Amino acid sequence: MPANLRSTDLPTLQDVAEAAKVSTATVSRCLNNPEQVTARTKKRVMDAVSRLGYSPNFGARALAARRTNTFGAIIPTMDNAIFARGLQAFQKALETEHATMIVASSSYDPDIELDQIRNLVARGADGLFLIGNDHDPEIYEFLSRRNIPTVLAWTISSDPELASVGFNNLEASRTLALEALNLGHQRIGFISAHTAHNDRARDRVRGARKAMEELGLDPEALRLEETNYSIDCGFEAFNRLMAADKEITLVMCGNDVLAVGALQAARHAGIRIPEDVSVTGFDDIELARVVTPALTTVHVPHRQMGRLAAQLLLEERKGETSSRHIVLDTNVVLRESLAPPKFRDKR
Amino acid sequence: MPANLRSTDLPTLQDVAEAAKVSTATVSRCLNNPEQVTARTKKRVMDAVSRLGYSPNFGARALAARRTNTFGAIIPTMDNAIFARGLQAFQKALETEHATMIVASSSYDPDIELDQIRNLVARGADGLFLIGNDHDPEIYEFLSRRNIPTVLAWTISSDPELASVGFNNLEASRTLALEALNLGHQRIGFISAHTAHNDRARDRVRGARKAMEELGLDPEALRLEETNYSIDCGFEAFNRLMAADKEITLVMCGNDVLAVGALQAARHAGIRIPEDVSVTGFDDIELARVVTPALTTVHVPHRQMGRLAAQLLLEERKGETSSRHIVLDTNVVLRESLAPPKFRDKR
DNA sequence: ATTATTAATGTAAGCGCTTACAGTAATCCA
DNA sequence: TGGATTACTGTAAGCGCTTACATTAATAAT
Numbered sequence: 234m235p236a237n238l239r240s241t242d243l244p245t246l247q248d249v250a251e252a253a254k255v256s257t258a259t260v261s262r263c264l265n266n267p268e269q270v271t272a273r274t275k276k277r278v279m280d281a282v283s284r285l286g287y288s289p290n291f292g293a294r295a296l297a298a299r300r301t302n303t304f305g306a307i308i309p310t311m312d313n314a315i316f317a318r319g320l321q322a323f324q325k326a327l328e329t330e331h332a333t334m335i336v337a338s339s340s341y342d343p344d345i346e347l348d349q350i351r352n353l354v355a356r357g358a359d360g361l362f363l364i365g366n367d368h369d370p371e372i373y374e375f376l377s378r379r380n381i382p383t384v385l386a387w388t389i390s391s392d393p394e395l396a397s398v399g400f401n402n403l404e405a406s407r408t409l410a411l412e413a414l415n416l417g418h419q420r421i422g423f424i425s426a427h428t429a430h431n432d433r434a435r436d437r438v439r440g441a442r443k444a445m446e447e448l449g450l451d452p453e454a455l456r457l458e459e460t461n462y463s464i465d466c467g468f469e470a471f472n473r474l475m476a477a478d479k480e481i482t483l484v485m486c487g488n489d490v491l492a493v494g495a496l497q498a499a500r501h502a503g504i505r506i507p508e509d510v511s512v513t514g515f516d517d518i519e520l521a522r523v524v525t526p527a528l529t530t531v532h533v534p535h536r537q538m539g540r541l542a543a544q545l546l547l548e549e550r551k552g553e554t555s556s557r558h559i560v561l562d563t564n565v566v567l568r569e570s571l572a573p574p575k576f577r578d579k580r
Numbered sequence: 581m582p583a584n585l586r587s588t589d590l591p592t593l594q595d596v597a598e599a600a601k602v603s604t605a606t607v608s609r610c611l612n613n614p615e616q617v618t619a620r621t622k623k624r625v626m627d628a629v630s631r632l633g634y635s636p637n638f639g640a641r642a643l644a645a646r647r648t649n650t651f652g653a654i655i656p657t658m659d660n661a662i663f664a665r666g667l668q669a670f671q672k673a674l675e676t677e678h679a680t681m682i683v684a685s686s687s688y689d690p691d692i693e694l695d696q697i698r699n700l701v702a703r704g705a706d707g708l709f710l711i712g713n714d715h716d717p718e719i720y721e722f723l724s725r726r727n728i729p730t731v732l733a734w735t736i737s738s739d740p741e742l743a744s745v746g747f748n749n750l751e752a753s754r755t756l757a758l759e760a761l762n763l764g765h766q767r768i769g770f771i772s773a774h775t776a777h778n779d780r781a782r783d784r785v786r787g788a789r790k791a792m793e794e795l796g797l798d799p800e801a802l803r804l805e806e807t808n809y810s811i812d813c814g815f816e817a818f819n820r821l822m823a824a825d826k827e828i829t830l831v832m833c834g835n836d837v838l839a840v841g842a843l844q845a846a847r848h849a850g851i852r853i854p855e856d857v858s859v860t861g862f863d864d865i866e867l868a869r870v871v872t873p874a875l876t877t878v879h880v881p882h883r884q885m886g887r888l889a890a891q892l893l894l895e896e897r898k899g900e901t902s903s904r905h906i907v908l909d910t911n912v913v914l915r916e917s918l919a920p921p922k923f924r925d926k927r
Numbered sequence: 928a929t930t931a932t933t934a935a936t937g938t939a940a941g942c943g944c945t946t947a948c949a950g951t952a953a954t955c956c957a
Numbered sequence: 958t959g960g961a962t963t964a965c966t967g968t969a970a971g972c973g974c975t976t977a978c979a980t981t982a983a984t985a986a987t
Contacts (some may be wrong), residue, residue, distance in 0.1 A: 243701075243726060245973055256937045261975055271935065286722070291702040292639035292648075293973035296942045301639075311664050313866075321658060333699065336683055352680065354590070355638040375633070379590060464866060493870055519660075519811060523840055525872035592943055603967045608945055618965065640943035643972045 244285040252281035264289065295357040302332045304546055305353030306362040309341045309431075310462060313490050314518050315535075316364065319386065322539030323362060330547050332359075341462070343369045343430050354381060360546040366391055367432040382549040384542045387433055387533075389560055396549070398541040398559040402433045405531045405563040406440025409513055410485065412565055414448050416573040418483035418511065421445065422456040422474040424467055424495060425487035437487045437515060456481065460491070467494020468501075475502065475510075482510055482574035489514035489521045492528050496570065507572035517566055526569030534561045591632040599628035611636065642704040649679045651893055652700030653709040656688045656778075657809060660837050661865050662882075663711065666733065669886030670709060677894050679706075688809070690716045690777050701728060707893040713738055714779040729896040731889045734780055734880075736907055743896070745888040745906040749780045752878045752910040753787025756860055757832065759912055761795050763920040765830035765858065768792065769803040769821040771814055771842060772834035784834045784862060803828065807838070814841020815848075822849065822857075829857055829921035836861035836868045839875055843917065854919035864913055873916035881908045 250257045255274060262269050263278040270278075281287070295301045304327060308316040324334040337353060339346035347369055353361065354375075360382035366389075373392070376383050383395055390397030414421075421441070428435040442452035458474050460466040467490060474484060475498075486492035492514030499506050506512055506526055514521055514530035521528040541559055597604045602621060609616050610625040617625075628634075642648045651674060655663040671681040684700060686693035694716055700708065701722075707729035713736075720739070723730050730742055737744030761768075768788070775782040789799035805821050807813040814837060821831060822845075833839035839861030846853050853859055853873055861868055861877035868875040888906055 243973095246975095247973075257974080258938075258976075259936060262936085265975080269935075274935085286725070288698045288702050290643070290704075290973050291699075292642035292704055292944095293942090294975075295639035296637070296643060296944085297973075297975040299942070299975090311668060312661075313664075314659075314661060317658050317660075351635045352638075355635050357637075357639055378633075464870060497870060520867065520870070523811060523844060523867070523871060593945095594943075604944080605946075605968080606966060609966085612945080616965075621966080637943050639974095640972090641945075643974085644943075644945040646945090646972070 243290070244287045246287075246289065248285055249278065249281045249287050252285060253278045300359050301357035302330075303356070303358055304332060304334055304360045304362060304543070305350075305356070305358035306334055306336045307346060307349050307353065308336065308338050308364055311336075311338045312462070314520070315488065315490075315516055318518075318535040319539035319542075322536040323543045324539075326540045326543030327547070332543075332547065334362075341427070341430065343372075347372055347375070350375065354379065359550060360384070362386060362542050362546070364388075365432050366397075367430050382546055384545045386538045386542050388436075390558055393557075396545050396557040398538050398545060398561070400533065400538075400561045400563045402436035403440040403443065405533075406437040406485075406515065407444045408440075408563075409515070409529075409531050409565050410441040410444030411447070412567075413483055413485070413511065413513060413571055414444055414450070416511075416571070418574050419450065420478060420481045420483070421450075421454070422458065422478070422481045422484045423487070424458045424460065424470040424474065424484060424491045426462050426491070427459050434487050441485055462488070462490060464490055464494040464497065467491035468498040469494075471495035471498035472502070475504070483513070483571075484510060485513045487515055489516045489518045489528060489530055492530070492570075493520055493524050496524060496526070496528070507570050508575055511571045511574070513571055521566075522568065529568045529571035530566050531563050532566045533563055537561055590637070591634045593634075593636065595632055596625065596628045596634050599632060600625045647706050648704035649677075650703070650705055651679060651681055651707045651709060651890070652697075652703070652705035653681055653683045654693060654696050654700065655683065655685050655711055658683075658685045659809070661867070662835065662837075662863055665865075665882040666886035666889075669883040670890045671886075673887045673890030674894070679890075679894065681709075688774070688777065690719075694719055694722070697722065701726065706897060707731070709733060709889050709893065711735075712779050713744075714777050729893055731892045733885045733889050735783075737905055740904075743892050743904040745885050745892060745908070747880065747885075747908045747910045749783035750787040750790065752880075753784040753832075753862065754791045755787075755910075756862070756876075756878050756912050757788040757791030758794070759914075760830055760832070760858065760860060760918055761791055761797070763858075763918070765921050766797065767825060767828045767830070768797075768801070769805065769825070769828045769831045770834070771805045771807065771817040771821065771831060771838045773809050773838070774806050781834050788832055809835070809837060811837055811841040811844065814838035815845040816841075818842040818845035819849070822851070830860070830918075831857060832860045834862055836863045836865050836875060836877055839877070839917075840867055840871050843871060843873070843875070854917050855922060858918045858921070860918055868913075869915065876915045876918035877913050878910050879913045880910055884908055 246257050246260050250260045260278050263275050267275060306320055306323060327334055337349040339349055350372060363385050364387050366385060385395055385397040386399050388399040389401060423438055423441055425438050426434040442455055446452045456474060456478055458470040460470045484495055486495055492512055495512050496506060504510055514528045517530045517532040521530045593604050593607050597607045607625050610622050614622060653667055653670060674681055684696040686696055697719060710732050711734050713732060732742055732744040733746050735746040736748060770785055770788055772785050773781040789802055792799045803821055803825055805817040807817045831842055833842055839859055842859050843853060851857055861875045864877045864879035868877045
């Protein structure tokens with residue numbers, strides 16, 4: 234170990250350069266543009282690199298190069314698995330170009346989201362992966378002022394400037410609702426995540442209403458319960474729904490987590506699913522097929538979204554401008570929790 | 581916007597200093613040691629900061645200050661929820677000191693883990709949060725050479741040098757096994773995650789064997805199936821187990837995810853749980869109580885581990901040396917999937 | 928062999944911040 | 958009121974890298 238190296242300090246490019254008897258520029262080139270360097274000197278340098286256990290200082294590199302090969306992802310929550318698969322795919326796609334991902338979560342809070350975006354940008358994110366359409370105007374301003382490549386996922390961007398890869402939440406929800414309504418359900422409840430800063434949640438509710446309207450039901454008759462994102466909240470919301478109107482025969486849920494909560498609540502209350510009440514979810518996370526009864530839900534292309542988002546971002550960096558708004562298909566997955574309503578004697 | 585500022589460039593400390601008509605040093609102090617600055621100039625500076633939308637460049641700051649207030653967490657997988665709660669608690673505890681977390685996942689691969697550690701350290705992590713005890717020797721060497729505060733979670737460190745906060749996997753598994761064996765089970769299968777680079781998985785198997793031994797059963801008679809980490813793998817492992825020995829009455833699983841797969845496989849095969857076969861899990865993730873039948877499992881203090889790990893790391897940074905090895909309790913959660921074996925006619 | 932090209936390497940100027948040190952203004956005490 | 962403290966603020970030297978440009982070595986062309 235060189236004498237000028239305290240044991241707690243990492244070796245620097247400088248150290249490598251001295252050890253290999255070349256300039257720092259050459260070492261840098263070996264690492265970043267190896268084709269510009271003779272095989273012989275390259276070997277000398279690489280030997281020194283591994284001998285010293287050198288690894289470039291990220292901050293210094295970002296500072297000098299003004300890019301980081303890092304992309305930031307901000308998801309509303311890490312708590313459940315909805316975004317996990319998408320992120321995994323995003324990361325994997327980045328890896329093919331040796332780019333890396335950093336994740337942050339906003340806890341569904343617009344202020345935190347802005348903070349996190351600032352943070353990731355300060356950390357040098359070359360681009361950003363965001364969920365949904367509904368963001369603080371300040372965020373949009375920030376991103377466009379800084380000219381930061383961004384792609385919105387899980388939605389279709391309403392801003393032509395911002396790339397997106399997602400699906401039509403409204404249509405998907407409408408399709409599922411039509412499927413259910415055609416079975417004969419008339420009294421319908423909907424358990425949704427809070428719709429305030431959440432376009433996806435809103436669209437899913439709207440889709441259900443639209444389906445009702447098309448089939449001649451009053452969309453305003455939909456009983457809506459908004460709640461937080463957890464199984465327990467779904468549990469309670471289901472109970473509130475049934476307490477408010479015991480003749481509901483179909484409870485649609487804005488996502489699978491809430492639906493699982495609803496299933497639990499039903500069992501707890503001795504309500505049979507789907508004999509007494511049908512329940513549907515949305516997302517098709519692993520949970521949906523594992524639960525009893527298995528959940529009828531909307532399958533969402535998590536992985537594809539993650540992968541394509543990474544591609545868009547990487548292309549944008551290369552200056553390629555490809556299709557900026559990718560709309561993917563969803564499909565209804567019929568499982569056990571949805572059935573025709575049983576004729577029930579009105580009290 | 582100052583003329584020297586291209587629209588795509590972030591404002592710098594310099595810009596703020598000019599706008600506030602002070603030196604860069606003063607701006608820096610306002611941000612980092614506000615008590616050293618007069619209220620009047622502080623206000624001038626802060627106004628300029630918000631007017632310009634300034635946010636410090638992370639890389640430059642890390643480079644100059646030689647610390648980042650950032651801690652890295654490396655987990656084996658993001659795919660399921662086992663580590664999510666722990667991480668969330670870790671992050672939350674860091675926030676109280678305005679520190680932040682960056683996450684990476686190793687996919688249970690020691691090589692990737694080393695890469696990720698290098699990466700996080702290059703990114704300036706002031707400390708590291710790792711899962712388990714089983715790491716590449718190179719990792720230990722790297723960490724001690726660099727003097728990087730590290731805490732191992734989900735385990736009890738076998739290296740007195742490295743702090744840890746976890747629980748005794750062997751004892752926890754043994755306790756659960758005793759509970760089950762005392763019900764009368766004799767033929768036992770165990771579905772485990774791969775034990776190769778995974779001390780937790782190994783200890784859980786050993787715990788079961790130990791319990792068998794204590795009760796006079798041959799520990800070698802335990803039928804072990806190792807597999808990957810997923811519901812589907814648990815499904816297949818269960819089938820293999822039952823194909824190999826149809827008189828098994830208890831299938832212990834190294835974690836809840838595998839156990840849920842086992843439950844599915846049983847239902848699929850028409851095996852009733854717990855009447856025909858009992859199944860146990862480990863971890864007590866949300867899934868465990870939601871599944872039918874609800875899973876008997878070992879409750880693990882995810883949140884506490886995350887929180888305490890953050891505390892240890894923060895203390896270490898302040899130079900406080902507190903208890904370096906925290907051992908937490910686990911407890912068996914009895915639910916529906918475990919019952920006494922039914923007397924079965926030996927065909 | 929000599930010159931024109933091209934390829935490989937070196938030199939040095941920053942990137943945006945923090946902080947030791949120096950300098951200046953404000954406050955204290957006799 | 959003058960000198961000694963003390964409290965702020967400024968100056969400037971890096972932190973560890975990348976990269977435009979200059980220089981030197983290798984190769985091609987005449």
